[in-house]
Amino acid sequence: MTTLFTNATLADGCVRDVLVEGETIARVADAGTLDTADADADETVDCDGKHLLPGAIDAHVHFREPGFAHKEDWHTGSRSAAAGGVTTVVDQPNTDPPTVTGEAVDEKATLAGKSLVDFGINGGVTAEWDPDSLFERPIFALGEVFLADSTGDMGIDADLFADAVARAAAEDTVVTVHAEDADLFDRAALERAGDGTGRDADVDAWSAFRTAAAEAAAVDRALEVGADSAADIHIAHTSTPEGVDAAASAGATCEVTPHHLFLSRENLDDLGTFGRMNPPLRSEQRREAVFERVADGTVDIVATDHAPHTRAEKDGSVRDAPSGVPGVETMLPVLLQEVRTGTLTLERVRDLVAATPAEIFDVAGKGRVDEGNDADLVLVDLDDAREIRGDDLHSKCGWTPFEGREAVFPELTLVRGHVAYDARGDGERFGDAVGENVRA
Structure with missing residues (x-):
């Protein structure tokens, strides 16, 4: 053709x-x-x-298969990606089973045969990981490596993190890090949360619980460990200007999600538990500071952390509702709207979602026309x-935090x-x- x-x-x-x-x-x-x-x-x-434009590369999605196909699968997730202008996705390891062994990577790669778009599969790290078999497979990167538990309970301790980073460095593989330090979570804030559900829940307690300081400390720790092994560290879904600046100062790379870029704690009254994610939404002041860093080039890329859950699952209490929002179909469209309003240039958007992801992760033949x-x-x-x-989108979950935008x-x-x-x-x-x- x-x-x-x-x-x-x-x-x-x-x-x-x-x-x-x-x-x-x-x-x-x-x-x-x-x-x-x-x-x-x-x-x-x-x-x-x-x-x-060049097709977007979403370096951070959770297509949920295997294990959680009622939320999303490779067919529905890739349809959503294609409808949003995303032509390559990178799937994260916290599925069931998690992709912490070569056999699990093989299983996911077979399921990804249903994808309409190109893909990469990240290898993960838990106490049960098998690095020898993992690095025998064509994994995209090592990560998302969780420094605190999120969906899938894959948080690891400091020693295992250091070992994993050193192994990745020896394999010349980028390490993508979910940077939050659970020791700095404010558990009293969560205890003060009400018992409401859905949009009646005191979901701001989640933002107060998983503090900005917890992210900053974990970013610093990840960068220090990376420096010890001369590893390439990429900080996932950076939600604070402090985290962005620390990564930039250390010569590491980072990503920001559209939800951290366009939503803040001020939106939580409308979103309720549909706005619960890890890391959580931050203050409007921090959101504006992160946007400034996206516009001026300090932030390397935008990626979605597309993490769909069903409406029924999200409509729980702030303690029980799962964390995560869909986003693969809306990433490029909301950024293009910023081009229309003059807050971002089209070249900057191209770099954020196509050219720079291809460079950071060495994806040959993609990212530019x-x-x-x-x-x-x-x-x-x-x-x-x-x-x-949400009714017009193609993710299986059928909703969006950007309704009406x-x-x-x-x-x-x-x-x-x-x-x-x-x-x-x-x-x-x-x-x-x-x-x-x-x-x-």
């Missing part, structure tokens, strides 16, 4: 013709240089007034914004030249499960 995109505005503002041959970007030329006859294209897409790269492409019309509605959704998503999602014309259609392991 050969597809010619004409008059496409790229992230840098240049208008180009882009020729896709099979799974690869064959040519990128000045607009008007290529025509259908010369390119011998099977399809020509006129992109006049629209932007053609360049000749020779995989044809992971997303066509968007920045003039076509709409409100986010303006966003710009893709009208076409290609994964290695294959149509993964197409909303042009009436309705929408999804492609086949063509996703491949980017490390295989």
Whole structure:
């Protein structure tokens, strides 16, 4: 299949013709240089007034399979990704079984054969991990390594963390860290929480419980251990400016989620326990400071920590509701809305969700609209914004913390030249499960 995109505005503002041959970007030329006859294209897409972007790489998702397919599975999660312009996802280890052995990685890779988008599988660390078999497999990175328990109860002690970091360094593998220090949690704050459920729960107690200081201390610890082993440390879902600054000062990398970027404790009255996540939402002042660091380049990437749970599960007390929110389908759309309002540039968004993730994690052939790269492409019309509605999204959980927020959704998503999602014309259609392991 050969597809010619004409008059496409790229992230840098240049208008180009882009020729896709099979799974690869064959040519990128000045607009008007290529025509259908010369390119011998099977399809020509006129992109006049629209932007053609590299597919996003979401370096942090929980597609829940195996073990929790009632929340999400590889088919529904990848459909949601494709509809949001995400063409590569990286799945985390806290499934059942957790991916802490080579055999568990193999099992998950088989299930990922249902994916519409490309994928990576992270290896995890528990007391039962088997590093020899794990590193024999094509894992994407080591992590999310949990320094405090979250969904899946995979928190580990200091000695095991140091051993795991040293092994990863020897294997030249990035370590992604969930940085919270449970010794600095404010348990009295949680004890003061009421017994309400859902939107009536005192969910702010969760933010008071899992303190900002707990994150800052764990980031410092992770960076120190990483320095001892000369390991590449990546701090996951950094929720505080202190954590971002510490990572940047140490030469490590970090990610910020859309929910920490656009939501704060001020939103919890509306969200209730649907706004409980780890690390929790922070103050509006901290949220604004994190956004500033995203805009100015201090934050390396945005990733979603897509962690879906059913409505029934989330509608519990602040002590019992599981932590996590969906986000893989809304990450790029909410960032594109910031481009519309002028708070972020399109080049910055490209770097946050595509170019820089590809560089940090050494994902060859992805992240930019360049000749020779995989044809992971997303066509968007920045003039076509709409409100986010959970009922319109494709995650199995069927809800979103961004209900009612303006966003710009893709009208076409290609994964290695294959149509993964197409909303042009009436309705929408999804492609086949063509996703491949980017490390295989």
